Amino acid sequence: MAETIQERLRKIQYPGRCLVVARVLSGELSVVYAITGRSESSRHRQLRLDDDGSIDVVDHRGAGEDALRHYRALTRDPSHVIVGNGGHVEDLRKLIMGGRDPASALLELEYEPDPPIFTPRITAIISQDESFLISSAYRPVDKSPGAERLVIRCTELPTGSAMVLTTYAGGSRHVAVSREVSR
Numbered sequence: 001m002a003e004t005i006q007e008r009l010r011k012i013q014y015p016g017r018c019l020v021v022a023r024v025l026s027g028e029l030s031v032v033y034a035i036t037g038r039s040e041s042s043r044h045r046q047l048r049l050d051d052d053g054s055i056d057v058v059d060h061r062g063a064g065e066d067a068l069r070h071y072r073a074l075t076r077d078p079s080h081v082i083v084g085n086g087g088h089v090e091d092l093r094k095l096i097m098g099g100r101d102p103a104s105a106l107l108e109l110e111y112e113p114d115p116p117i118f119t120p121r122i123t124a125i126i127s128q129d130e131s132f133l134i135s136s137a138y139r140p141v142d143k144s145p146g147a148e149r150l151v152i153r154c155t156e157l158p159t160g161s162a163m164v165l166t167t168y169a170g171g172s173r174h175v176a177v178s179r180e181v182s183r
Contacts, residue, residue, distance in 0.1 A: 005162055014038065016167030017085040019124050021132055023157040029130045033073050033083050042069060068114050084123035085167060086112060092123065102133055103151055109137035110147045120167045121147075131155045134163050 005022070009015060020032040035057060037043040046060040055074035059065070067087060074083045075093045080102065082092050088109055095105045102125045112119040120138035132154050137147040154163060 005164060008164055009166075012166060012169060014168055016119065017122060018167075019083060019085075019122050019134065019165045020162050021124050021126065021134060021154070021157070022162035023159045025160055027159055029126065029132075029157065031074075031081065031083050031124055031126060033085075035073075035085075041066070045069060047073065068112060068119075079128050081126045082123065083126075084121065085119070086121055088121050088123065092125065096125075102127075103153065106133060106135040106137075106151050107149055109135070109149065111137050111139045122165050122167055124163075124165070130157075132157075132163075134165050136165060136167075 005020060009018065015036060017036070018032070018034040020034075022030050022032070024030050033047070033055070035042075035045055035047070037045060041059070044059050044061050045057050048056050048058050050056060053076060054072055057069065057071050057073050059070060071085075071087050072090045073085065074081065075089055076082065077093055077097050080093075080096060082089050082096070084092070092102070092105050096102055106123060106125070109121045109123070111121055118139040120136045123135045124132055125135075126132040133151055134154065135149065135151045137149045140146070140148045152163070157163070
């Protein structure tokens with residue numbers, strides 16, 4: 001029997017940011033974005049739903065904005081919903097609205113410029129036909145220049161299944177995790 005999303009996430013000491021694209025039991029395709037934080041300022045973030053249906057990560061104390069901690073996490077264009085952990089979410093929307101193929105746009109992403117951590121950029125792009133791309137741009141293990149990229153295209157997700165992607169696999173390891181899990 002496949003493990004649940006909760007069982008999968010419990011195995012990760014520190015997941016960082018988390019994306020879940022799931023076909024829930026009603027048959028609908030759903031997306032979940034979650035943030036966790038180790039630092040004091042990261043723990044003061046919350047998700048805010050805007051009037052246009054987008055979701056921003058903001059400081060709940062009203063403190064100053066930090067481009068790496070505060071960003072648009074979910075946006076949409078007429079054909080896609082785009083979810084991710086940074087400013088690249090809005091950049092991708094603009095590229096796609098300008099006619100760019102979503103998969104090729106994902107192949108240009110870099111990891112976050114936050115040394116020494118170099119947080120992976122994780123993204124899900126869901127199309128109107130409910131196919132989706134789930135992606136990570138992360139620093140190579142050998143620390144060579146440029147990002148390594150993982151892009152998975154999913155055209156059919158069975159009811160009760162999900163794709164889960166986190167920025168960290170645990171501790172301070174910077175490894176993208178992609179798993180298909182069942183109810």
